[in-house]
Structure formats: structure tokens, C-alpha cells
Amino acid sequence: MSHQPPPQTLWFTRCPVPTATGIAADLGWLAGEFRPDGIEVRSLQDADRTEEAAHHFSHTLTNLFREGGNVPALWARARGQDTRLLGLTWIEERQAVLTRPEDTGRWREGRLAVPRRDIAIDFWRAMALKGFDGVLDLATAERVEVKAGPEAPQWEAELRALRDGEVDAVYVKGALAVEAAARFGAVVALDLDALPDPRSRINNGTPRPITVHQRLLDERPDLVIRFLTVLLRAADWAAARPRELQRILAAETGAGSAATATAYAHQPLHPDLSDERLDLLAEQERFLFAHGFTDAPVDVRAWSDPAPLAAARQSL
Known part of the structure; x- marks a missing residue:
């Protein structure tokens, strides 16, 4: 000792x-x-x-x-x-892919929101990419960069882009995402928590x-x-x-x-x-x-x- x-x-x-x-x-x-x-x-x-x-x-x-x-x-x-x-x-942190109500069946062929924040290590960007990577082929997906300020509220920039039609799918996780989704009228297109393989949910917190x-x-x-x-x-x-x-x-x-x-x-x-x-x-x-x-x-x-x-x- x-x-x-x-x-x-x-x-x-x-x-x-x-x-x-x-x-x-x-x-x-x-x-x-x-x-x-x-x-x-x-x-x-x-x-x-x-x-x-x-x-x-x-x-x-x-x-x-x-x-x-x-x-x-x-x-x-x-x-x-x-x-x-x-x-x-x-x-398990309520990981999900959100879309507009009319797009729940088409998001895989749509535009994926990939945030970018000017911080030392952009874990938000890493989370989005890994979240989508767990359920589709990132190499063939269309990614749309969504800029957010370093202090921007969680998921707000991405959900605003979804609401405004700039993207078709947003990866989210956690309690604040549940509340934010309700404010922006987004719906769950894919519940990652329901997938049997936990590797689909490997991410920043898992x-x-x-x-x-x-x-x-x-x-x-x-x-x-x-x-x-x-x-x-x-x-x-x-x-x-x-x-x-x-x-x-x-x-x-x-x-x-x-x-x-x-x-x-x-x-x-x-x-x-x-x-x-x-x-x-x-x-x-x-x-x-x-x-x-x-x-x-x-x-x-x-x-x-x-x-x-x-x-x-x-x-x-």
C-alpha cells in the first residue's frame, strides 16, 4: 500500500x-x-x-x-x-430513430441528420453515426450535416431540421430526447431498444x-x-x-x-x-x-x- x-x-x-x-x-x-x-x-x-x-x-x-x-x-x-x-x-437509454409521422416507412432511403458541434471531441456526431450504423449501411446512406452551437440544447438542431424538411431521420437517446421529440411532433420510426442484438445499441453510453x-x-x-x-x-x-x-x-x-x-x-x-x-x-x-x-x-x-x-x- x-x-x-x-x-x-x-x-x-x-x-x-x-x-x-x-x-x-x-x-x-x-x-x-x-x-x-x-x-x-x-x-x-x-x-x-x-x-x-x-x-x-x-x-x-x-x-x-x-x-x-x-x-x-x-x-x-x-x-x-x-x-x-x-x-x-x-x-438502456431509449435509443431511437425519429421521423416525421408521414415518413416512418421511408427513412432508410432518406437523409440522415449528422450533427456537428465545434467542441474538442464531437461525441454528438459520433453518437448519431454509431446510432445509424447499428441499423443500416452507413457507406450507402445520405448524410446531411446539421450544425449546432456548442451549448445548443440536446437534439434541438437535428429535430428542427427534421421538422423543416431538411432531413428525414434523426438518431436520439435519453430522457431529454423523449421530451424534445414530443415538442417537435416527431415519431419513433425504429426503437433500437426493441432489437434483440445489444450490438445494435452500442454507442457513447453503452x-x-x-x-x-x-x-x-x-x-x-x-x-x-x-x-x-x-x-x-x-x-x-x-x-x-x-x-x-x-x-x-x-x-x-x-x-x-x-x-x-x-x-x-x-x-x-x-x-x-x-x-x-x-x-x-x-x-x-x-x-x-x-x-x-x-x-x-x-x-x-x-x-x-x-x-x-x-x-x-x-x-x-
């Missing part, structure tokens, strides 16, 4: 989706776990917005835990960031990685194990309290309770590093590299370290 002194602050960041990290933070368990050590636990979402955006995607903070989309996580690793994959979750910087893992593995232990407790709590979970998910996602109930059926939030999930992540990694979202290939198994999660399970 390392004798390095503990950091004054542990940071965490998560995407606005169902995560054990978000639940543990809402319950006060992360702060409570490390308070006796004199360690402050802070969320990047409460920091300066510029600082938050930079570290959430680049993972340059050495004392940061991240539970979020795999596109930025793989992008950072491919750029040489010394992170370590601790676990993967799989949350599977979703939990990562940490290698330096923190090397210097204070005990803190990493304790952090993961809190996440496992939070996942157990969520599994036993679906109604209370809905309140937290509404706060985490920014969507109403009806939309979160529709988008996120009751599912386990427990991470693992099973061969199945690693294989699914490896397929996503190959897609991102082939389409130019990452600069170098990433060996997901070499990236992963199962020891901290195994130790966290043991500690429970």
Missing part, C-alpha cells in the same frame, strides 16, 4: 444520465466517505464551466474519477492520457466507462477502492428504491419524471469488467478509430484494471 499523503480534493464528473456516481453524490455518500480523512470531494459540474469542460473530456486531472460517455474516454486514452478503466455499466487517472491509482489505490465501494452501495440503493431513484434521475438528467420513467426502465447501475462488456466497448473503439474520432487504436483490455473493483466488492 502506498504511503503517499492523500490529496486535499478528490474530483468526480459524470454525464447527465443514470450513474451510480450521480446517485452517490446526491445522497451525500461520496462527501461522507472521505470527510474523516480531511479530503474534500467536489464535482466538476460545480466548477468553472471552462475548467469543467476541459477536464470532463480530457481527463487531465490526476485526482479525477469520471463516469461518462465512452467517446471522450476513448479519445483521451488514444491521445495518450494515462487513465485506467475501472468498470463498465450498460443502461457501455459507459468509469475511469481514473493512473497516478491516483498508483499512489493511493485505497482511495480508488473506497470510491468504487461507495458506487456499489449506491447501485444497491437504487435497485431497492425505484421511486426514490426517479427523483434523482430527474435532477441528474434535467428531464421530467415521466420522461425519465420512459427512457430509463429500472436497471442495475452496477459496473463490471465482464468479457461481454469489454467486447462491446472494443467494437465501439474500432468504430471510433475507423471514422476518425480517435487518433490511435486503444486496446480496451490492456486499458482495464479489474483489481480495484474486485477489491471494492470484497470490502462490501
Whole structure:
């Protein structure tokens, strides 16, 4: 065990989706776990917005835990960031292809909305391309670029283009997409959640990685194990309290309770590093590299370290 002194602050960041990290933070368990050590636990979402955006995607903070989309996580690793994959979750997030009501049967031969945002790693673009890739041949599809500002509301630019007849199909996921689709009068042409093969739903959040910087893992593995232990407790709590979970998910996602109930059926939030999930992540990694979202290939198994999660399970 390392004798390095503990950091004054542990940071965490998560995407606005169902995560054990978000639940543990809402319950006060992360702060409570490390308070006796004199360690402050802070969320990047409460920091300066510029600082938050930079570290959430680049993972340059050495004392940061991240539970979020795999596109930025793989992008950072491919750029040489010394992170370590601790676990993967799989949350069905209401993935769908939306069209206008009159076009539900013709969208496969139509124009696909492919967003573009001027951000360090355009995970929105990656999500749309991978969403369509799961159900049709991208090589022969007609793609229409839809520009959106970096702070544009989720799916708004694409759904506006759909409403205005500029595109014929939009890929969406999550609770906010359910609400946005209703506002724009879009309908579900294909429910990806209903497809039997989970590989059709591989995307930015499926599977979703939990990562940490290698330096923190090397210097204070005990803190990493304790952090993961809190996440496992939070996942157990969520599994036993679906109604209370809905309140937290509404706060985490920014969507109403009806939309979160529709988008996120009751599912386990427990991470693992099973061969199945690693294989699914490896397929996503190959897609991102082939389409130019990452600069170098990433060996997901070499990236992963199962020891901290195994130790966290043991500690429970």
C-alpha cells in the first residue's frame, strides 16, 4: 500500500444520465466517505464551466474519477492520457430513430441528420453515426450535416431540421430526447431498444466507462477502492428504491419524471469488467478509430484494471 499523503480534493464528473456516481453524490455518500480523512470531494459540474469542460473530456486531472460517455474516454486514452478503466455499466437509454409521422416507412432511403458541434471531441456526431450504423449501411446512406452551437440544447438542431424538411431521420437517446421529440411532433420510426442484438445499441453510453487517472491509482489505490465501494452501495440503493431513484434521475438528467420513467426502465447501475462488456466497448473503439474520432487504436483490455473493483466488492 502506498504511503503517499492523500490529496486535499478528490474530483468526480459524470454525464447527465443514470450513474451510480450521480446517485452517490446526491445522497451525500461520496462527501461522507472521505470527510474523516480531511479530503474534500467536489464535482466538476460545480466548477468553472471552462475548467469543467476541459477536464470532463480530457481527463487531465490526476485526482479525477469520471463516469461518462465512452467517446471522450476513448479519445483521451488514444491521445495518450494515462487513465485506467475501472468498470463498465450498460443502461438502456431509449435509443431511437425519429421521423416525421408521414415518413416512418421511408427513412432508410432518406437523409440522415449528422450533427456537428465545434467542441474538442464531437461525441454528438459520433453518437448519431454509431446510432445509424447499428441499423443500416452507413457507406450507402445520405448524410446531411446539421450544425449546432456548442451549448445548443440536446437534439434541438437535428429535430428542427427534421421538422423543416431538411432531413428525414434523426438518431436520439435519453430522457431529454423523449421530451424534445414530443415538442417537435416527431415519431419513433425504429426503437433500437426493441432489437434483440445489444450490438445494435452500442454507442457513447453503452457501455459507459468509469475511469481514473493512473497516478491516483498508483499512489493511493485505497482511495480508488473506497470510491468504487461507495458506487456499489449506491447501485444497491437504487435497485431497492425505484421511486426514490426517479427523483434523482430527474435532477441528474434535467428531464421530467415521466420522461425519465420512459427512457430509463429500472436497471442495475452496477459496473463490471465482464468479457461481454469489454467486447462491446472494443467494437465501439474500432468504430471510433475507423471514422476518425480517435487518433490511435486503444486496446480496451490492456486499458482495464479489474483489481480495484474486485477489491471494492470484497470490502462490501
